[in-house]
Amino acid sequence: MEEQYHIISTLVEDKPGVLQKVAGMFNRRGFNIDSITVGNSEVEGQSRMVITVHADEKGLEQVTKQLNKLIDVIKIKDITQKAVKRELCLVKVNIPDVKARAEIMQYTNIFRAHILDVTEESIMVELTGDKEKINAFISLVEPFGIKRIARTGLTAMSRGV
Amino acid sequence: MRGGEAIIESLKNMGVKTIFGYPGGQTIPFYDMLYDADIDHILVRHEQAAAHAADGYARASGRVGVCLATSGPGATNLVTGIGTAFMDSSPIVAITGQVPTHLIGNDAFQEADIVGITMPIVKHSFQPKNPDLIPSIVKSSFEIASTGRPGPVLIDVPKEVQEGELTGFDDSLIETPGYNPTVKGNIRQIKKARDLIREAKKPMILAGAGVIMSNACCELKKLAETINAPVMTSLLGKGAFDETNDLALGMLGMHGRKVSNDYVNESDLLIAIGIRFSDRTTGRLDSFVPDTKVIHIDIDPAEIGKNVEVDLPIVGDARNVLESLNKLLNDYKPSKEVNDWTDMIRQKKMELLPRVTYDDVPLKPQAVIKEIAEVLTPDSILTTDVGQNQMWAAHFFDTQKPRKFISSGGLGTMGFGFPSAIGAKVACPEDPVVSINGDGGFLMVCQELATVHEYDIPVIAIVLENRTLGMVYQWQSLLYNERHSQTLLGNSPDFVKLAESFGVNASRITKPGETKEALSKAIKDNEPILLDIVIDSEEALPMLPPGAGINEMIGEYKLEKDVI
Numbered sequence A: 001m002e003e004q005y006h007i008i009s010t011l012v013e014d015k016p017g018v019l020q021k022v023a024g025m026f027n028r029r030g031f032n033i034d035s036i037t038v039g040n041s042e043v044e045g046q047s048r049m050v051i052t053v054h055a056d057e058k059g060l061e062q063v064t065k066q067l068n069k070l071i072d073v074i075k076i077k078d079i080t081q082k083a084v085k086r087e088l089c090l091v092k093v094n095i096p097d098v099k100a101r102a103e104i105m106q107y108t109n110i111f112r113a114h115i116l117d118v119t120e121e122s123i124m125v126e127l128t129g130d131k132e133k134i135n136a137f138i139s140l141v142e143p144f145g146i147k148r149i150a151r152t153g154l155t156a157m158s159r160g161v
Numbered sequence B: 001m002r003g004g005e006a007i008i009e010s011l012k013n014m015g016v017k018t019i020f021g022y023p024g025g026q027t028i029p030f031y032d033m034l035y036d037a038d039i040d041h042i043l044v045r046h047e048q049a050a051a052h053a054a055d056g057y058a059r060a061s062g063r064v065g066v067c068l069a070t071s072g073p074g075a076t077n078l079v080t081g082i083g084t085a086f087m088d089s090s091p092i093v094a095i096t097g098q099v100p101t102h103l104i105g106n107d108a109f110q111e112a113d114i115v116g117i118t119m120p121i122v123k124h125s126f127q128p129k130n131p132d133l134i135p136s137i138v139k140s141s142f143e144i145a146s147t148g149r150p151g152p153v154l155i156d157v158p159k160e161v162q163e164g165e166l167t168g169f170d171d172s173l174i175e176t177p178g179y180n181p182t183v184k185g186n187i188r189q190i191k192k193a194r195d196l197i198r199e200a201k202k203p204m205i206l207a208g209a210g211v212i213m214s215n216a217c218c219e220l221k222k223l224a225e226t227i228n229a230p231v232m233t234s235l236l237g238k239g240a241f242d243e244t245n246d247l248a249l250g251m252l253g254m255h256g257r258k259v260s261n262d263y264v265n266e267s268d269l270l271i272a273i274g275i276r277f278s279d280r281t282t283g284r285l286d287s288f289v290p291d292t293k294v295i296h297i298d299i300d301p302a303e304i305g306k307n308v309e310v311d312l313p314i315v316g317d318a319r320n321v322l323e324s325l326n327k328l329l330n331d332y333k334p335s336k337e338v339n340d341w342t343d344m345i346r347q348k349k350m351e352l353l354p355r356v357t358y359d360d361v362p363l364k365p366q367a368v369i370k371e372i373a374e375v376l377t378p379d380s381i382l383t384t385d386v387g388q389n390q391m392w393a394a395h396f397f398d399t400q401k402p403r404k405f406i407s408s409g410g411l412g413t414m415g416f417g418f419p420s421a422i423g424a425k426v427a428c429p430e431d432p433v434v435s436i437n438g439d440g441g442f443l444m445v446c447q448e449l450a451t452v453h454e455y456d457i458p459v460i461a462i463v464l465e466n467r468t469l470g471m472v473y474q475w476q477s478l479l480y481n482e483r484h485s486q487t488l489l490g491n492s493p494d495f496v497k498l499a500e501s502f503g504v505n506a507s508r509i510t511k512p513g514e515t516k517e518a519l520s521k522a523i524k525d526n527e528p529i530l531l532d533i534v535i536d537s538e539e540a541l542p543m544l545p546p547g548a549g550i551n552e553m554i555g556e557y558k559l560e561k562d563v564i
Helices: A018-028 A057-069 A098-110 A131-144 B003-013 B025-034 B047-061 B073-087 B131-146 B159-163 B187-199 B209-213 B217-227 B258-266 B318-328 B336-351 B365-375 B388-396 B417-427 B439-444 B448-454 B470-479 B495-501 B514-525
Strands: A004-013 A033-040 A046-055 A073-078 A083-094 A114-118 A122-129 A146-151 A155-158 B018-021 B040-043 B065-069 B092-098 B124-126 B153-158 B203-207 B231-233 B248-251 B269-273 B293-298 B312-315 B381-384 B433-438 B459-465 B505-509 B529-534
Touching: A004 A018, A004 A057, A004 A083, A004 A155, A018 A033, A018 A046, A018 A057, A046 A057, A057 A073, A083 A131, A098 A114, A098 A122, A098 A131, A122 A131, A131 A146, B003 B025, B003 B131, B003 B159, B018 B047, B018 B417, B025 B065, B025 B092, B025 B159, B040 B448, B047 B065, B047 B073, B047 B092, B047 B417, B065 B073, B073 B092, B092 B131, B092 B159, B124 B131, B131 B153, B131 B159, B153 B159, B187 B269, B187 B293, B187 B312, B187 B318, B203 B217, B203 B258, B203 B336, B209 B217, B209 B318, B217 B318, B248 B258, B248 B388, B258 B336, B269 B318, B293 B318, B365 B388, B365 B433, B365 B459, B365 B514, B381 B388, B381 B417, B388 B433, B388 B459, B388 B470, B417 B433, B417 B439, B417 B448, B417 B459, B433 B439, B439 B459, B448 B459, B459 B495, B459 B514, B495 B505, B495 B529, B505 B514, B514 B529
Parallel strands: B018 B040, B018 B065, B065 B092, B092 B153, B124 B153, B203 B231, B203 B269, B231 B248, B269 B293, B293 B312, B381 B433, B433 B459, B459 B529, B505 B529
Antiparallel strands: A004 A046, A004 A073, A033 A046, A083 A122, A083 A146, A083 A155, A114 A122
């Protein structure tokens, strides 16, 4: 069976140790988490985790069922097909010369990113988008020299009702 | 009321009469409050035994077993017992002391993150940070441990929470919106099962421990007899179906009965109930029932399709599902093909009965188990340790009733047999309790001889003494050119003297007939005793070598019909 990425949106109880339980389950059952993001949900006392995992169909079924078994997990939905995907990325890029600075600012505009901080030597850019967009931006600015990257990992929501 | 008193009160509310435990620094407040409480506490001699005893109690009675240990090393000593209960879905509640909340995270004396350590081997865990939460947490722990697919629950109680005053006693269940076990089977799926059964010409049933846990044994019997299907069990399914019934084939798997292993792949429909298809039950998966339709009934959806591809899944409690299925099969009459198939299997079963008749000295383990079986009534409880002793007991002893065969299946924990027997005896004081052990595993927990002596718990501990770590020895003999690396135990200890030093009577048995005699006397005397039975160290059960299919056993399967 072919392995592919799946995005699982999971509603969990907002309690200490829940992230550890979820991450531990993936590890114990031999599944790799590509990314996991956690934050408050629309319901008080419940958090939403968005997990991207690389698995085949059978693996995905096991992951879903094993997640469901965790008592702190309330609801699980595979939203891969109709998800709006977003990730936030901060990149600090070197400025080797004045020309470079202009070029980076141009890319920033094209990607609808924001400049958060500029110094003589570097420029910090904030960028949101799906994985591909962020990767594309990074490879464009790579020739200038990247000092640091911080990415949040993917969060996602299904379209429609 | 203080936190510790709330624990005791809550346990009493849950019907608990006995807990198994071992005190320590962070549980002193609790033990001080226990001093005046009307709840029995059995002081084991190692925390691991407390967990196994609680587990044995749970398996023998169907009620939740409770064990208690202090923080740090006390708690970590419970880990093997909690893991054992988790793998075999046994409902226990383990309560541990914890360092005071303000010291948590400081690497305080005897601090261990037991909630973190046990996370992958508990069904759920709690750490009350406030004494007011205790009644709800204890009640919820029992609820979670005993419903759905049962399992262990941990309650880690910081010292100051044990001492703190409650403002009231509110024991309403903690809300767990994510916990909704599916009890009732989907009726459309059950109807499909009926249809598959009607079409089947060569049906077989495979029953696991889930049948016992859901009290579905009567329904299973009804199903098997209605559809005239032979019944196999897993190791932990022993007792789900009376093994003296002529439809019973015995255990399937790595050390299973030959008739089960040889013929399971010939069935055209396998009805698997309350079972998780462990590798020890199925052998290599791609050669397990390759041409057979499989119906899988289990309360845990995650077990369905995990190991064996299933044609028809039914998620639900075994009893609930079987009740519905039996109703739908009211007018079912087995066809001639089904009857011919089952007659053929019955005949094969008789031909392939394993040999148990021997008069050799040193004693053959098969003959010892036979003598034990001749003495024990159907209500007697047999617990086993892990290894050859366990497989001999499972293979040669016919279990007739549920909750009468208790063994560590999933985790395969050496040292389980004796302490689990203590728990079983406390749960069922009227029934004789016999624990079958090897000399290796018994020595891991022999300190519990003090426990049975001090509390006068009349457990009959049998040590099948072959001076080897028999199962590993057997693998080395069969698969590693007889290089017996670290599996010879030498001559120490003298088990009779060992028992006597604890104040427990003991005798050594070396000849045919002596086991029967000593066991009958022990049951009559009704006091703790150790029977040290010296057996042939070269005796080995046939087995599936690693990677082999279910019908590819190696080693000679000796047959009773060949006895001259």
